[in-house]
Every structure is written in structure tokens, then in C-alpha cells.
Amino acid sequence: MTAQAARPVVYDPFSVAFQEDPFPVYRRLRDEAPVYRSEKWGFWALSRYDDVRACLLDTDTFINHPGIDLDATNDQGGAGNLPIIDNPRHDELRAVVQRRFMPRSIAALEDSVRAIATRLVDALAPGGVADIAQDLSWPLPYEVFFDFLGLPHGEDRAQLIAWSHGLKDRIPDDDRLTPKAIACTENSRIYLAELLMRRHREPKADLLTHIVQSDIAGVPFAEADIEPASEIVGLVFGLYLAGIETTAGLLSTLFHELAKRPDQQRALRENPSLIPGAVEEGLRYRTPLQLTVRTATRDVTLHGTTIPEGSRVAMVIGAANHDDRQFDNAHVYDALRPAVRHLGFGKGLHGCLGNPLARLEARVALEVALPRLGGFRVAGTPARYPSTPNMAVLEHLPVSFQSPTTSEPVVRRAPDTALRTLVVGERTEVAEGVVTLALAGADLPSWEPGAHVDLLLGNGLTRQYSLCGDPDDRGTYRIGVLREEAGGGGSRFVHDELLPGVTVSVRAPRNHFRLERSAHYVFVAGGIGITPILTMIAEAEAAGADWMLLYGGRRRASMAFLDELERHGDRVTVWPQDTHGLLDLDALLREPRPDTLVYACGPGPLLDAVEARCTGWPEGALHVERFAATPLAAPVLDEPFEVELARTGRVLTVPTDRSIVEVVEAGTGMNLLTSCSEGKCGTCETGVLEGTPDHRDVLLTPAERAACDRMMICVSRSCSPRLVLDL
Structure with missing residues (x-):
């Protein structure tokens, strides 16, 4: 037995020594104590990737109330703070702001983010020394998020920044809030309540106004007199805190690790398309949110140890993202690492709302800084930002810059449209006339439910097929294809020629049928239209949403994936036309349902009928994907x-x-x-x-x-x- 193994594992996230270098302790946790009990602080800890991921997704067993922090930070957020709220209220509150954080919405901010990043980078001193944490990593998310929310400029903004730092004031080895943290918290909440009241009286084109004007199930979200302890203040307060420190931590990690690796700096400068991967590696390597706490609603036994009901359980994401059971050379930062499934933004119901914005800021910061600053290296001792034990963020990062040797243009990331040659693997007949193909490759581009790929077939045709596999499987795309004898020849080619071992050219996934966040869903599928709905159901399940599916087909034998749907019980209604007639859409869609989205995919006549029944539903409630374009009317301008x-x-x-x-x-x-x-x-x-x-x-x-x-x-x-x- 080694001397280290003879010593008991001690995991104390409040210890300054641990916070400076947590990784040796993380390794011992994973190897020797995957279910760890801290008697000193009264919590349990999980550290292996598979355990942490599974528990983050199991929101029935592991709930967020009364909070996700090990210390009294839970007391700061108050009512309305999303991370400490479970369903059904969580989804109701998140829906107030969800669309503003969708990737397409966030993409509209890129020009303003780039302008801020350019101004901050150009203020640094090429050929000199700067504290890149203080001069870029912190100012960028402050400016971007404050503008995004609609917080004022000038003295008010400076005061809010001071309070936001002050409310993180902590004493080492102490889980209580300091008097300074309490005062800064109270001042921030009072200010936000007053600001929201001003937006009530004087609306502006910003997120604060959107929030204050929102309603939940027909009830105005904002009270007539907004109090500091109200839900609406708690929601804004949580956004305001979460939108800055985590992004500052990600940026500091990226610059810190790249400063130690000039070859990787050079690779990213020469090929900016690699930058998004470097950002994901930063999220994995030193995750800003190192741990998040849940409360067990029942006894849970893992690795022979039982965690009692009511226990506080720390999901140590920072340890899970270094698990060599999941990642090769997990202890190494590799900006060129192929894409991996990290947990840097959590998973499931409480996955990070602001992740598209954080990713945008980090990508743009590197795209702007790398060509302008030239090579850079660490020029002093980095210092950790004093914060909760949940966080791993740098406050100071001194670096020295070499003068840029080229005037490289800033290159924006283009969509991944490259063709890949994939190999047909498993081929399964899942219904009469329907086969699924597993198309195998390596490090395939990621996708979300609703996405489809183009297959460039050997007969000269290109056809689109929805993905119906596991989005987390980066080595396989699964598609389902119905043979259509009267079609244009694409499906016949797939059925007759794409046999196991055959290669096919596939274009990266695209998605115009994304699943938006909602508390409730109604899914309608006709025939092979079930393929995109399958993954949407899995996503809705993972998010803890309520859902139902009406699935129609000509006859039961022709309806695919019935065995996969069977486990969902009475949430799924199977409706073969030869025994049941046409789908009963009137009963399903006659009356609009609050906070419900309808997703439908199938033949044109079915979608026409769904659209007709949904005319009385709120705008944006219905989402459809058609197999073919609708018949076109005459153009509005019938001339050149x-x-x-x-x-x-x-x-x-x-x-x-x-x-x-x-x-x-x-x-x-x-x-x-x-x-x-x-x-x-x-x-x-x-x-x-x-x-x-x-x-x-x-x-x-x-x-x-x-x-x-x-x-x-x-x-x-x-x-x-x-x-x-x-x-």
C-alpha cells in the first residue's frame, strides 16, 4: 500500500489549499471514494463522470431546492432564482426569458460582442504586459451582459459591479456570509427592484422590460409594487450573477492555458475554425462551476454506499470532467482535442440557460485577441478570485505579449457544411417498408432534436433525413427511411444500395425544427414523421416536461419505433388508420392549452389539418416540419x-x-x-x-x-x- 493510499481521502472545498489545486484530490475521490461523505460539512459528493451525469438528469431523485451551494450563498438568490427552483415553477419562470437566450437570438449579439472585445483588446499593450483577467476576462462579460439586460451606464453600473464583487466576499474555511456579502446582496436586490419599477413605468427595448411585461399562464409576472424579495427580482438577480462570473472564469482559463502552449496558440491563429473546440476544452478542463448541490428525495445506493434520503449531495463537475474513464489524457488541456461530452454547463432540466452567450463571448474573444496580440505567455503568478467553493475563476492573470508578426484578419466562424464519408453500420427493419441505418464516423458534428442531414446518394440525388438517434453519440448518426416506390428514387436507393459496409457522403446536420423550451408539449406524428419526434420526446423527458404523442399511420405494421415508444405508456396514443380511421385532431387541438407547444411532422394533408386546428392557439405555439413543400401560389410579383x-x-x-x-x-x-x-x-x-x-x-x-x-x-x-x- 502506498503512503497516499494509506491516508484517508479528504475533500474540503472550503480549503484554500484545495482550491488552488483541486485535481489531485479529485483523482483520489474518483478512484478511492466515488461516494464520499464529508463529516465536517455534512454533505455527500459524487465525482465520477457517469454518476454525476446520471444524477444531474434524475431530477425526481435529486432536486435543487433548497439550493445548489454548499455555503450560505443559497440565501442570497431568494424567490425566483432559477437554480434553486424545481418544477413546475422552474419551467414557468425559465420560459419568461428562454427565447431571449436561444442560439439564434444570441447570435444577433455577435457584432456588439465583437465591438466590445475589439475595444478591450486594442487597449492592451502588444509587446508589453497586462493583467488579461482584469483587462479583458472580467470587463467583457460585464459590458455584454449589462447591456443585454438593460442595466444603466455610469455611476449606477459601477456601483452594481462593486456590489456584485462584494456579495462574493468570503472567509476561508467558513460557510457563512460575511457582513459585507449580506449588505451587498441587500443593496443589489433593492436597486434591482427599483429599476424594474422604472421599467414598469418607462419601458425600453431591453430584457428587463421584457421580463417586467411578461405574464405566466395569464397572470402578470410583475406585482404592482415590486419588492426586493419578489420572484421577479430573484429571477433578474440570478441572471445578473450567473451571466458574468462563469464567463469571466472561462475566459481566464482559456488565456491561462493557451499562454502555456504557444504551439496551440499558433494553431488557433492559423485556423480560427478550431476556436470553438478550444472553448469547449476550456469548459471541460477547468469548469467555472466546479460543483453543484442537490438534495436526495430517497435513499440512493451507489458503489455499495447508501446516501440517505434528505442528504445534500455535491455533484463535483470539476472532477467528473477530468475522469479518465471518460476522457483520454483528461488531466491535459488540449485546444485541438476532438469534441467531447463535457458537463461544463450542467445537464438536463437545470442546464445553463446562458450557455449560448458564454460560448459566443469566449469564441469572439479568442477570434479578436489571437491575431491582434501575437504570442503571449504567463508573466507572473495568477490569483484565484475569492468566491464560493462552487467556483474556479481567476481574478488576476499577468501575461506578456509579443508583437504580432502578421496582420491576420479576424475570421468569423462559418457553419460546418463539410461533407463527411460515413460507413453504413447496423441496418434494422423497424416497420413494414422502414429501415434504420446507423452511419458511423468519428467526432461527428453535434446536433439537437429536430436536426436532419443531407445524404448525397450514388444515383446523383440528395435527400434529407431526420436524425433519430442519441445526440450524445458523436460516432453515429441514425436515420429512418421509408421506402416510397412512387417517389423520386432516393428512398429506393437507400433501401437497395446502402447496405452494411457501404460508404455514403453526408453533410453536417442542420436544424430548422428545433425544440423550444416549454413546460408542456403535444407531439403529432404521421408515418415516418415520427423520426424527429423520437429525439424531441427524449429531450422533453430529460427536461422534466409534460408531454403527449398522437402517432398515426396507415396500419400498425407500417408504424416504426413502436417498441421504443411502448415504455412511455399512456403518454403515447398509437392510431392506425385501418382500424381507427383518421386522427382525432379535434379532441387533441380544439382548445388551446396554456404554456404548451405543438410539434407536428408528417404528410402534407396531416399538417394542413393540424394547422387548421391550431388557428386559435397563440402565435408561435405550432411548429411543423413537412416532407415536401406546400403547393405554391402565384408569386406576388409576377415579373422579373x-x-x-x-x-x-x-x-x-x-x-x-x-x-x-x-x-x-x-x-x-x-x-x-x-x-x-x-x-x-x-x-x-x-x-x-x-x-x-x-x-x-x-x-x-x-x-x-x-x-x-x-x-x-x-x-x-x-x-x-x-x-x-x-x-
Whole structure:
């Protein structure tokens, strides 16, 4: 027995010595005490990846109330603070702000984030020394998030920043709040209550106004007199805290680790498309949120040890993300590491709301800084930010810069549209005329429920198929394909030619049928339309949402995946037409349901019927995905129109018998990315800078069409004499 093994494992997250270098203790936890009991502080701890992930997803057994912190930080958030609230109230409150944090919404902030990052980076001293934590890692998320929320500039903002640091004041080896932390918390909540009241009286175009004007199930969220202890203040207070420190921690980690690895700096400068992967590796390697606490609602036995009901259980994410059972060379930061399934943003119901914004800020910061600053290295001793034991964030990071040797342009990340050659693996007949194919590769691009891939078939056709496997499986894409004898030949080719061992070219996933966050879902599937719904059901289950599925088909034998759906019991209604007739949509959709989204996929007549029944539902409640474009009416402008390509100033005329795609490719030699040519896959989505499109696709919502800022140029035309496109 080694001397280390003879010593008992001691995990004390309040210890300064531990906080400076937690990784040796994490290794011993995983290897020797995967279910650890801290008698000193009265909690249990889980440290292995599989255990932590499973428990984060099991929100029935491990609940967030009364809080996710080991210390008295739980007392600071108060009512409305999302991380300490369980369902059903959690989803009701999260829905107030969820759409503002969706990836497409956050993407609209990129220009402003880039402008802030550029100003901060240009203020540094190339060839000199700077504290990159104080001069970039902290100021960037403060400015971005304060502007995003709608917090004021000037003295008020400076005071809020001072309070936000003060409320994290802690004494080592003590789980109580200091008097300074208590006072700063109270001052912050009082200020936010007053600010929300001002937004009540004087609305602005910001997130605070959106929150104060929201309602939940028809009840106004904001009370007539907003008190510091109210739910609405708790929601804003939680957003305000979570949106800054974690991102500052991620940025500091990225610059710290890259400063020690000049070869990886160089690789990212030369190929900025690698930067998103470097960001994910930073989230894995030194996760800003090192642990999150849950409360067990029953006795739980793991690895031969029983955690009693009512126990506080620390999910040590920082240890799980270093588990060599899950990651090769887990102890090494590798900016070029292939994408991995880390837990840096949590998992499931309480997964980080603001993760798209944090990822955007980190990516842009590296895209701006790496070419402008040249090489950099650590020039002093980094210092940890004094905070709760949950967090791993740097307050100071002194670095020295070499002068840039090139004037490299800042390159924005382009969508992953590359073709990959995948191998057909397992092939299974899952219903009469329906097969699933497992397409195998390595480090495949990630995807979310509702996504589809393009298959470039050997007969010259390109076809889109929804993914219906596990989004966490980065080595396999699963698709389900119905053989259609009267179709265009794509499905027949898949059934006859794509046998195990055959290769096929596949384009990276795209998603125009994303599952939005909701407390309740109604899913309607017709025939092979069940494929995208399968993964949506799994996502809804993981999030703890309430859902039901009405699944129709011509006959039971032709309905795929019935064995997979059987475990969901009476949540699923199977409706074969030969024995039950047409789907009873009237009973399902006649009356709008509060806080409910409807997702439907299937043949055109079914979706037409669903749309007709949902006319009385709130705008945005219905989401559909069609197999084929709807029949097109006559164009609004039945005559030629002009398109101006904004990036070159080139002007082309689109006649009545040709599409925009055809005209642009023929007139410029450009090879535009397109696939279905029917306005149903989204491959050709293009920004519109001026003019009014005549939308003829099946993807954009009514609100997105009304915005006139994007269009599918394979089928859509123009209502105005000229369109200016972002091409």
C-alpha cells in the first residue's frame, strides 16, 4: 500500500489549499471514494463522470431546492432564482426569458460582442504586459451582459459591479456570509427592484422590460409594487450573477492555458475554425462551476454506499470532467482535442440557460485577441478570485505579449457544411417498408432534436433525413427511411444500395425544427414523421416536461419505433388508420392549452389539418416540419426583379422562370450551398438587407417572415423590385 493510499481521502472545498489545486484530490475521490461523505460539512459528493451525469438528469431523485451551494450563498438568490427552483415553477419562470437566450437570438449579439472585445483588446499593450483577467476576462462579460439586460451606464453600473464583487466576499474555511456579502446582496436586490419599477413605468427595448411585461399562464409576472424579495427580482438577480462570473472564469482559463502552449496558440491563429473546440476544452478542463448541490428525495445506493434520503449531495463537475474513464489524457488541456461530452454547463432540466452567450463571448474573444496580440505567455503568478467553493475563476492573470508578426484578419466562424464519408453500420427493419441505418464516423458534428442531414446518394440525388438517434453519440448518426416506390428514387436507393459496409457522403446536420423550451408539449406524428419526434420526446423527458404523442399511420405494421415508444405508456396514443380511421385532431387541438407547444411532422394533408386546428392557439405555439413543400401560389410579383449582392455590389436580374440560386450561380460562378430546392431543408437560408421577400418556404414562422431579414433563395422570390442579399 502506498503512503497516499494509506491516508484517508479528504475533500474540503472550503480549503484554500484545495482550491488552488483541486485535481489531485479529485483523482483520489474518483478512484478511492466515488461516494464520499464529508463529516465536517455534512454533505455527500459524487465525482465520477457517469454518476454525476446520471444524477444531474434524475431530477425526481435529486432536486435543487433548497439550493445548489454548499455555503450560505443559497440565501442570497431568494424567490425566483432559477437554480434553486424545481418544477413546475422552474419551467414557468425559465420560459419568461428562454427565447431571449436561444442560439439564434444570441447570435444577433455577435457584432456588439465583437465591438466590445475589439475595444478591450486594442487597449492592451502588444509587446508589453497586462493583467488579461482584469483587462479583458472580467470587463467583457460585464459590458455584454449589462447591456443585454438593460442595466444603466455610469455611476449606477459601477456601483452594481462593486456590489456584485462584494456579495462574493468570503472567509476561508467558513460557510457563512460575511457582513459585507449580506449588505451587498441587500443593496443589489433593492436597486434591482427599483429599476424594474422604472421599467414598469418607462419601458425600453431591453430584457428587463421584457421580463417586467411578461405574464405566466395569464397572470402578470410583475406585482404592482415590486419588492426586493419578489420572484421577479430573484429571477433578474440570478441572471445578473450567473451571466458574468462563469464567463469571466472561462475566459481566464482559456488565456491561462493557451499562454502555456504557444504551439496551440499558433494553431488557433492559423485556423480560427478550431476556436470553438478550444472553448469547449476550456469548459471541460477547468469548469467555472466546479460543483453543484442537490438534495436526495430517497435513499440512493451507489458503489455499495447508501446516501440517505434528505442528504445534500455535491455533484463535483470539476472532477467528473477530468475522469479518465471518460476522457483520454483528461488531466491535459488540449485546444485541438476532438469534441467531447463535457458537463461544463450542467445537464438536463437545470442546464445553463446562458450557455449560448458564454460560448459566443469566449469564441469572439479568442477570434479578436489571437491575431491582434501575437504570442503571449504567463508573466507572473495568477490569483484565484475569492468566491464560493462552487467556483474556479481567476481574478488576476499577468501575461506578456509579443508583437504580432502578421496582420491576420479576424475570421468569423462559418457553419460546418463539410461533407463527411460515413460507413453504413447496423441496418434494422423497424416497420413494414422502414429501415434504420446507423452511419458511423468519428467526432461527428453535434446536433439537437429536430436536426436532419443531407445524404448525397450514388444515383446523383440528395435527400434529407431526420436524425433519430442519441445526440450524445458523436460516432453515429441514425436515420429512418421509408421506402416510397412512387417517389423520386432516393428512398429506393437507400433501401437497395446502402447496405452494411457501404460508404455514403453526408453533410453536417442542420436544424430548422428545433425544440423550444416549454413546460408542456403535444407531439403529432404521421408515418415516418415520427423520426424527429423520437429525439424531441427524449429531450422533453430529460427536461422534466409534460408531454403527449398522437402517432398515426396507415396500419400498425407500417408504424416504426413502436417498441421504443411502448415504455412511455399512456403518454403515447398509437392510431392506425385501418382500424381507427383518421386522427382525432379535434379532441387533441380544439382548445388551446396554456404554456404548451405543438410539434407536428408528417404528410402534407396531416399538417394542413393540424394547422387548421391550431388557428386559435397563440402565435408561435405550432411548429411543423413537412416532407415536401406546400403547393405554391402565384408569386406576388409576377415579373422579373433585381438582386444586389451586398458583398460585391453586383446586380443581377431574376426572370420569372428561374430561381435566385440559379441566377446567382450562373452570373457569378459562385457555388451556393443548397440541397432540396423546395424551401424545406434550410440549406440556402440567406440574409436580406433591403427589400421584401416573397416567402415560399415551409420553415420560417410568421414572425420570422414578417421580419424580412432572411429568406430561402431556392424557392422564395420578391415582393419588391429589388432585394439586397448578404451574399
